[in-house]
Amino acid sequence: MNVMSDPRRERATRVKPQPIDPRGRAYKVVDTDFHLLPEWSDLRKYMKEPFRSELTSYPLTGGDYSPKYAIGLEGTGQETQGRARTAADILRVIDEIGVETVILTPGFTRPQSMFHQAMVTATAAAYNDFLVNEVLPASPRIKAEIMINHRNPADGAAEIRRVGATAGFVGVYTEFGGNYEPIGTARHDPIFEAALEHDLVITSHIGTFWQKATPLSEGTRTWTELVGISASAISMAFVGSMIMQGLFDKFPSLRVVVKEGGFWWLPDFMARADDYYLSHPGDIKLTERKLQSGEKFLAKLPSEYFETNIRFSSQPVCFPREPEHFKWLMAMCRGEDWLLYSSDWPHATFDPLNWVFNGMISEQGRKKILAENARAWIRRLG
Amino acid sequence: MIEYVVGKIDDIRPGSAVAVQAGHRVIAVFRLGEKFFAVNNTCPHKGASLCDGEIVMEDKVVRCPWHHWNWRLADGTLESDPRQRLRTYEVAVEGDEVILRA
Numbered sequence: 001m002n003v004m005s006d007p008r009r010e011r012a013t014r015v016k017p018q019p020i021d022p023r024g025r026a027y028k029v030v031d032t033d034f035h036l037l038p039e040w041s042d043l044r045k046y047m048k049e050p051f052r053s054e055l056t057s058y059p060l061t062g063g064d065y066s067p068k069y070a071i072g073l074e075g076t077g078q079e080t081q082g083r084a085r086t087a088a089d090i091l092r093v094i095d096e097i098g099v100e101t102v103i104l105t106p107g108f109t110r111p112q113s114m115f116h117q118a119m120v121t122a123t124a125a126a127y128n129d130f131l132v133n134e135v136l137p138a139s140p141r142i143k144a145e146i147m148i149n150h151r152n153p154a155d156g157a158a159e160i161r162r163v164g165a166t167a168g169f170v171g172v173y174t175e176f177g178g179n180y181e182p183i184g185t186a187r188h189d190p191i192f193e194a195a196l197e198h199d200l201v202i203t204s205h206i207g208t209f210w211q212k213a214t215p216l217s218e219g220t221r222t223w224t225e226l227v228g229i230s231a232s233a234i235s236m237a238f239v240g241s242m243i244m245q246g247l248f249d250k251f252p253s254l255r256v257v258v259k260e261g262g263f264w265w266l267p268d269f270m271a272r273a274d275d276y277y278l279s280h281p282g283d284i285k286l287t288e289r290k291l292q293s294g295e296k297f298l299a300k301l302p303s304e305y306f307e308t309n310i311r312f313s314s315q316p317v318c319f320p321r322e323p324e325h326f327k328w329l330m331a332m333c334r335g336e337d338w339l340l341y342s343s344d345w346p347h348a349t350f351d352p353l354n355w356v357f358n359g360m361i362s363e364q365g366r367k368k369i370l371a372e373n374a375r376a377w378i379r380r381l382g
Numbered sequence: 383m384i385e386y387v388v389g390k391i392d393d394i395r396p397g398s399a400v401a402v403q404a405g406h407r408v409i410a411v412f413r414l415g416e417k418f419f420a421v422n423n424t425c426p427h428k429g430a431s432l433c434d435g436e437i438v439m440e441d442k443v444v445r446c447p448w449h450h451w452n453w454r455l456a457d458g459t460l461e462s463d464p465r466q467r468l469r470t471y472e473v474a475v476e477g478d479e480v481i482l483r484a
Contacts, residue, residue, distance in 0.1 A: 012402035012482060017423055017431040019448075081448070201482035350448055354429040 006252050022236075024254050024353040026096040027310075027367060030381065031099040032376040033205070033313045033342035035106070036084050038130055046126035046133070049313035052120065059111055059119050081346035087138030096142065098353055099324055099342055100371075101381065104131070104144040105205055105259070112175050113208035120149040121159070128163045136168030138161060145173040145203055148190060150183065157190035164198035170380040171200050175207025176238040177263060178216040178230065184241025186288035192251050201378050204238050206231050206260035235261025236269055239310065243273065246289040248309045249299045255377055257340060259313040262351070267332040270303035277302050278293060306338065313342035314369060315351035327360050340374040388473075392416075399444070402434040404484040409471055411482060412437060412444060412455050419455035420482050427451050427474040432468075433451035 047055065056126045065345050094102050104119050111123040124147040131144050148156035160172055172195045174183050183204055195202055206227070220226045235258055241247075248254060277284075277298065285296040320326055332337065343351055356366045375381050386404050388411050394400055399412040401423045410423040410433040421444075423432050430448040437444055443452040443461055451463040459467035472483040 007386040008383075009387060012388050012404055014389075015401050015403050015408060017401050017408055019424070019429050019431040019434075019435065021429070080450075109450075179415065352428060352430075352448070 002101070008143070019354070020096070020098045020352050021354045022098070023357060024370065025100075027229065028100040029098055029103045029341060029368040029370045030103070031094065031097075031343045031345070031355060032103045032374050032378070033096070033105050033315060034084075034090070034099070034102045034345050035078075035176070035347065036065040036090065036131075036135070037079070038105045038127075039085050040352060042085070042134070043126050043130050048122055048125065051122045051126075052137050055092055058142070058220050059116070059123055064221075070242075077333075077346075079346055080348040081350050083346060087142060090135070090142055091139055093345060097345060099343065100348050101141050101143060103170060103374075103381075104142065104308045105203065106147050108147075111147075113177065113179065117149060117152050117155070120157040121152065124148050124159055128159065131168070132163060132166050136166065140168075143173040144196075145169070146200070148191065150174040150188070151180065153190040155193040156188075158227070160191065160194035160197070160198065164194065164200060169198075169200065170378050171195075171203050171257065173203050173205060176204050176231075176258075177207035178214050178234060180207060182238045182241030184238065184243070184245045184247050186245065186292075189250070189289075192247070192254055196251060196254060200377050201255045201257055201380075203257050203259055204235065204261070206235070231260060232262035232265050236265055239269070241271065242310075243302045243305045244277070244284070244298070245287045246284070246295070248299065248305050249295065250289050252308070254309060255379075256310045257313060257377070258310060258374050259342065260315060260344065261312070261337070262316075262318075263312040263330050263333050264318065266306070266334075267329075269308070273302035274304045291361045306334070311338050311340055311373065314339045315342040315344040316349050317351060317355050319355075326358070330361070330365075336362065336368050337373065339369050340377065341370045383483055386482040386484060388482050391475060391478050391480055394480065396440060397437055399433040399435075399437065400433065402482065404471075404482060407484060409482060410484055411473060411480065414439060414442060414455065416417070418473040418475065418480055420473045420484070421453065421455065421458050421468040425449075425451060426466070426468070473482075 044052055084093055090102060108125060111120045114120050127147045136142060136144060146160055146163055148159045150156050216230060239258060249371055281297055284290055284298060341353060385449045385477055386402060394413045396413050396415055396446055400409050401410050402478055408423040409420050425446045427433055430446050432444050432446060435444040435446045442456055443454050445452050454461060458470040460466040462472055474481045
């Protein structure tokens with residue numbers, strides 16, 4: 001049958017769909033969580049001796065068991081969308097995903113979960129020097145967080161002071177995870193003091209859960225348990241430590257961004273923390289910072305610290321089965337005010353900006369989530 | 383319903399997919415061996431382009447390139463929750479041409 005002779009028949013046009021919503025580009029998007037994974041050969045030259053001579057590969061954590069086996073073809077989920085090794089890679093990718101300005105967070109180079117503390121400190125310094133010399137100078141569109149050994153606060157603070165004045169650094173990277181002490185305890189104060197000296201935000205990003213034996217890692221079997229559910233629970237615990245142990249009373253101007261820990265839990269957290277605190281505030285005065293200050297109570301209700309001190313990266317935005325509930329959650333979680341867009345590129349949990357055009361976010365909300373909230377909260381973005 | 387000529391059979395090699403504009407819709411046409419399947423191209427999860435996904439031959443699914451949601455090509459259902467479904471379309475081979483009915 002001839003195409004032209006049959007009025008019901010047309011020749012189809014081949015298309016190459018561009019799945020990133022093109023409307024996003026008008027918003028000058030800030031992506032607050034984008035992972036760089038340099039080649040080891042590029043990092044190694046910045047490792048100080050004797051590490052440079054002795055290490056032949058990334059000093060990653062050990063441990064074969066990982067629920068990552070279940071999530072992807074390549075078995076890790078770390079490079080599902082690709083891999084950015086260099087500044088040129090970053091600029092190419094952010095153009096593709098509709099991002100104007102990107103904040104780099106360490107990829108799988110993050111060494112924080114290693115036991116070997118001297119090696120953690122050395123790797124963090126090498127990563128930062130790689131950024132300073134080879135990535136940040138490439139474009140004002142590229143910003144980054146300083147990697148530190150957050151479990152050794154003296155080393156962490158020293159590293160912040162060593163590179164913190166460098167243009168392009170906007171924050172300090174720490175992690176929450178099942179085998180870390182919550183970052184809100186008072187022994188981490190040197191890190192917060194150093195961050196404030198340089199007007200840097202503190203990031204609490206999802207970290208390791210399974211590489212070391214803990215009751216959590218021993219008892220979980222699936223990706224959803226560990227990275228889906230436990231991430232939310234543990235990020236809640238870390239935020240709880242910051243608030244309840246008086247971190248923001250000691251450092252009222254400290255700004256935190258919780259990344260990849262979810263945020264739909266906020267209504268429960270806020271109501272529950274306020275209720276428990278009001279019923280049993282007696283132990284507040286026993287926490288280290290309050291023992292030092294002599295204060296008996298928090299300066300305000302636990303729920304009130306979010307407005308002044310804490311924001312959340314948006315990825316992964318998860319949608320309730322009932323679409324209307326998305327609006328309710330956004331309202332209850334102050335989503336248009338407290339969310340900073342993040343893509344998490346290139347991980348298996350990549351979140352393109354498309355969701356802000358789902359018809360349930362106001363135009364003002366889109367502007368705030370995609371760019372304005374980040375620029376207001378992260379002052380060094382400029 | 384309109385019939386769209388997607389192209390010659392040999393234009394779509396086995397184990398691959400193409401996306402075509404069909405009216406206001408973008409439809410992905412997959413070839414598995416000598417069989418053809420067609421579904422809406424946009425993943426309803428977060429909007430990825432399914433014609434860029436991996437075709438898992440043994441399961442007859444397309445795996446979303448962003449988050450690995452596996453969609454069955456035969457009926458459009460999601461492997462892990464068959465209550466969720468992509469719209470499917472009929473594809474026929476006439477002579478050496480692939481015809482999409484949408």
